[in-house]
Amino acid sequence: MNQKEFESVLKQPPNIRYEYFIKKVADSEEVWGLYNEGWATADDGEGNVCLPFFPKMEFAQAQTVDEWSNYKPESIDINEFIDEWLDGMEKDNIKASIFPNGTNTAIVQIKVLLADLKEELAKYE
Template structure:
């Protein structure tokens, strides 16, 4: 992906970045997080825990600054994520911060993300 394409995608509103994330993740069967002796986490304005996730390596690395300086991008297999991680997040009350761009993200419950990913997989 060239810089122009990268900037066009990363500058979209959070809801459109979420749609891109769901489609891209269903297509590639992979998603990305940031990792450094544990997965990068953040908090919502209400103080609840969020797991940030990205559709591609480049977008995750773009956010490896400030509190995530020193983190590296790490891939996650979509099916394992859907089967093991999303149910655990739902159980623990942890939501997801989808496609953070160093400004904002789509904050989505794990159950909703699971539904959307299943629907996208059914369409692909």
Template sequence: MNKEVDIVKELPAHKRYDYFIKKVVDYEEVWGLYKEGWAETEDSEGRNLVPFWPKSEFAEICAMGDWKGYKPAKINLDEFLNNWLPGMIKDELKVSVFWINGYSVVVEPERLLADMEEELENY
């Protein structure tokens, strides 16, 4: 594993959220885990969450347990902003941003969309 991955995966969830926003906008891609369907998890109230990562390496290290056999899959940023997040809003799903060892920032798709659009204004 590379040094950046080792350092970033140890950051607190809110710092990983900031890293996620910057990297995803920078590289214009989002990563999920896929195996006959996209990986999902639940929050403490049983609501479905869809986890996303900024790089394939982070998604790959999470492909264990319930996600064993899942592979990192890339989503183009435009598709994520224009199709995925609006679809998640419609389906009342929340986003698990940068899930590592069971911890992530859980946000409404609307919030993630707003934060990403704000970051995009810097480009």
């Protein structure tokens, strides 16, 4: 990915970045989070805990500023993400913050994220 594509994608509104996330994650079969003795979390503004996820390491790395400055990008296998992470997040009432860019993010219900990922992954079978 070149710098122009990187910057262009980051400038897109949350819904477009969400679609990009679904396609790239299904294609690469990995999700990226931020880790430092625990996974980075955020607040959705309504008191709910969210976990930020990214489609590529470069996008995760770009968010290692401010409260996440000590975090490092870490990949998560797509099958582990679907089978373990999303199930656990739903049980713990944790939402997914998909592809934050420092300005905004797509806060997604786990069931919606799971359905969208499975639909996209089915195209690769």
